[in-house]
Amino acid sequence: MRTIESLGSLADRTVIVRSDLNVPLADGVITDDGRIRASLTTIRELRAAGAKVVVISHLGRPKGAPEARYSLSPVAARMAELLEAPVQFVSETVGAEASAAVAALAPGDVVLLENLRFNAGETSSDDAERGAFAQQLAQLGDAFVSDGFGVVHRRQASVYDLAQLLPSAAGRLVAAELEVLRRLTDTPERPYTVVLGGSKVSDKLGVISHLLERVDTLLIGGGMLFTFLAAQGHRVGASLLEADQLDTVRGYLATAAERGVNIVLPSDVVVAAAFAADAAHETVPADAIESASFGASGLGLDIGPDSAAAFAAVIAESQTVFWNGPMGVFEMPAFAHGTRAVAQALTDTAGFTVVGGGDSAAAVRALGFADAQFGHISTGGGASLEFLEGKALPGLEVLA
Numbered sequence: 001m002r003t004i005e006s007l008g009s010l011a012d013r014t015v016i017v018r019s020d021l022n023v024p025l026a027d028g029v030i031t032d033d034g035r036i037r038a039s040l041t042t043i044r045e046l047r048a049a050g051a052k053v054v055v056i057s058h059l060g061r062p063k064g065a066p067e068a069r070y071s072l073s074p075v076a077a078r079m080a081e082l083l084e085a086p087v088q089f090v091s092e093t094v095g096a097e098a099s100a101a102v103a104a105l106a107p108g109d110v111v112l113l114e115n116l117r118f119n120a121g122e123t124s125s126d127d128a129e130r131g132a133f134a135q136q137l138a139q140l141g142d143a144f145v146s147d148g149f150g151v152v153h154r155r156q157a158s159v160y161d162l163a164q165l166l167p168s169a170a171g172r173l174v175a176a177e178l179e180v181l182r183r184l185t186d187t188p189e190r191p192y193t194v195v196l197g198g199s200k201v202s203d204k205l206g207v208i209s210h211l212l213e214r215v216d217t218l219l220i221g222g223g224m225l226f227t228f229l230a231a232q233g234h235r236v237g238a239s240l241l242e243a244d245q246l247d248t249v250r251g252y253l254a255t256a257a258e259r260g261v262n263i264v265l266p267s268d269v270v271v272a273a274a275f276a277a278d279a280a281h282e283t284v285p286a287d288a289i290e291s292a293s294f295g296a297s298g299l300g301l302d303i304g305p306d307s308a309a310a311f312a313a314v315i316a317e318s319q320t321v322f323w324n325g326p327m328g329v330f331e332m333p334a335f336a337h338g339t340r341a342v343a344q345a346l347t348d349t350a351g352f353t354v355v356g357g358g359d360s361a362a363a364v365r366a367l368g369f370a371d372a373q374f375g376h377i378s379t380g381g382g383a384s385l386e387f388l389e390g391k392a393l394p395g396l397e398v399l400a
Ligand SMILES: Nc1ncnc2c1ncn2[C@@H]1O[C@H](COP(=O)(O)OP(=O)(O)O)[C@@H](O)[C@H]1O
Pocket: 197, 198, 199, 200, 201, 221, 222, 223, 224, 240, 300, 301, 302, 324, 325, 326, 327, 328, 329, 330, 331, 356, 357, 358, 359, 360, 361, 380, 381, 382
């Protein structure tokens, strides 16, 4: 993969850096700045080399048009504090204002442009529409550094198309992430356990078929677990469910049985009356979610204590553990126990542990764990999972 050195001297050149600054926000306040911190190594290096630095990123999943709650403006302010240097924020991604701001940059200056996904071209599946947006981005610089590890699995304009329009290279975060994750793909020490949870269920179910060829045990929690329970014929109330994936999941369960891979599902679940921090909640057997007082309107928001103990026991015996996706809605204390128990188990095991994903990383920090208690905290959840699958990732292929 091409490194920053391949771009030659960067003095006085305008370098576009694609970072993943998709941080969690609560009422406009950043609740975990890990991804901003992780972006700084590359940005500092480019500044020191005398480049004019144009940082681009997405935040959340707006639908191709501006939405105030997804503005990167608070991120620019936090980046400036961490960088101890001004970071100018421009309230559009492409257009006259963005071009003028970039033209006015001096060597060492940093500008952050507004959320890429306010433009429909960024995530379009139409090659021409995506390409046209990438062309507009390319006009803003004369070199491109791809450093948003969390998005290298996305075939999107700022990740995939832009890299083909300018001299381009991988940034330091992408390089560092790959170096660690290769330890998991090359020769993982066994037993090798992957823990899956979170809410991006449709995105992440697909990785399971490939993981079944590589791991010894899969622990399934978070929003992911209800599709498994439903596939086994259980009712899941109003919990997160990918109803069109039931046959696929039955296929995974059958393949796992054939291959001797252990898929461990929770035996108990915390069910709530509503998606709210103060909602009434009860712990019930996983195969009887609707036996809770809330009946068919109950929502499974965490794994129960027996499941958490069972997951911890598997983790304790593992030599390699990769974890993506919180076990429950950890942002609400009543539903954070499962996530805390899994985090604790990872810190207790002697094996090599990797936590991946924006929310998973935020969760372990919010629950009081330190980064150093884990082997590695990856800034990408979906990206690291797809890398572990052994898949060619669009954002990496274009840097080869
Ligand atoms: N049972 C559940 N129901 C709904 N949301 C859940 C559940 N369990 C976990 N979540 C949510 O999943 C989100 C994180 O999912 P995801 O984006 O897939 O993880 P990551 O960013 O680590 O890759 C968290 O905001 C958490 O509240």
